[in-house]
Amino acid sequence: MMSIAQQLASTIEKYQPVILEEWLQDLKARMVRVDPEAESTMRGQCSQFLRVLAQGAAAGQLVDIEGREWEETRLFLAELSQQRARQGSTPSETATFVFSIKQPLFARLRVEFAADPETLAAATWQVSTLLDALGLFTVEVYQKSRDQIIIRQQQELLELSTPVVKLWQNVLALPLIGTLDSNRTQVVMESLLQRIVETSAAIAIIDITGVPTVDTLVAQHLLKTVAAARLMGADCIISGIRPQIAQTIVHLGVNLEDVMTKATLADAFLVALERTGSTITQARD
Structure with a gap:
């Protein structure tokens, strides 16, 4: 049966x-x-x-x-x-x-x-x-x-949101927009280090104008990225330090003394040009 x-x-x-x-x-x-x-x-x-x-x-x-x-x-x-x-x-x-x-x-x-x-x-x-x-x-x-x-x-969105741009010979820029957490920091660090290797850049500008808030965790992520870039032979400049962010960093007691900071990306770019021995002159009419 x-x-x-x-x-x-x-x-x-x-x-x-x-x-x-x-x-x-x-x-x-x-x-x-x-x-x-x-x-x-x-x-x-x-x-x-x-x-x-x-x-x-x-x-x-x-x-x-x-x-x-x-x-x-x-x-x-x-x-x-x-x-x-x-x-x-x-x-x-x-x-x-x-x-x-x-x-x-x-x-x-x-x-x-x-x-x-x-x-x-x-x-x-x-x-x-x-x-x-x-x-x-x-x-x-x-x-x-x-x-x-x-x-x-x-x-894929993380990779797209962390573009590393070559501004000038030996000068890279990494504009950050949005919240910077541990996962994104890892993608940021990998993208930046890879571009440093590819371009042999001497200066990397990390622009945080688009980062809404900076707390202790975000500051630590930035310092880790700066340290990793230095190990690859590139110095970092952090730009986009707004007044409220500067006050927050001071209140948090975060030590950024070893890192060059500027208020705007333009200011950071001028410092980068100076360090790489480049100058910009205005053409006469």
């Missing part, structure tokens, strides 16, 4: 075309816009899921989706969830792909077990539990994929 798992596999294989069409109709009804390409892709995904679902069930157990029997099913759903995360689908839309197969599948199970209500009840419960577990698996993979995407986007 076949187990419920094996009977599920047999039912899927027997009614595969009918289950597929009813499932597709339900999925298309949930979509805002259906085009031929999207429908073709969805049909292929549904067909593949029915195949791996029947293959896993044929192995004989519906309880543990972490088992070897369900490895191919997990791989398929993981790839599907990652793809939908990249496309901007919601977690519920992703899980619905699995949950929506219940209605057409249970309809076929009722036909197969019409003469055995007890077995039908047991089969319905086991298959429903299996599909719930697979649906939750897609949500977990989706969430991990979204987290990775968000982290990558944050990293």
Whole structure:
């Protein structure tokens, strides 16, 4: 006598075309816009899921989706969830792909077990539990994929928000805008040191005009960046010291005596030119 798992596999294989069409109709009804390409892709995904679902069930157990029997099913759903995360689908839309197969599948199970209500009840419960577990698996993979995407986007934004500009021969400028935290400090330091190596710069101007507040932590981050640049052979000038920031630094007791500071980027640039032996003259009319 076949187990419920094996009977599920047999039912899927027997009614595969009918289950597929009813499932597709339900999925298309949930979509805002259906085009031929999207429908073709969805049909292929549904067909593949029915195949791996029947293959896993044929192995004989519906309880543990972490088992070897369900490895191919997990791989398929993981790839599907990652793809939908990249496309901007919601977690519920992703899980619905699995949950929506219940209605057409249970309809076929009722036909197969019409003469055995007890077995039908047991089969319905086991298959429903299996599909719930697979649906939750897609949500977990989706969430991990979204987290990775968000982290990558944050990293890209950090890199874009810390441009190192070559102002003059041997002179670099690093304009900072926004809050300076530990993660951003690391990106700032890496970007600045990399550019110092590439350009052999002797002076690096760190402009904090766009930094809204300077507290002890921000000041310590600045000092670490200055120290790292000096180890690479470049001296640093901090510009953008507004009156309120100067007062805050004094009240905090932060020691910036070893660091050249200027009120504006222009003032810092003039000092940098002087230190590198360059001068600017105004052309006569």
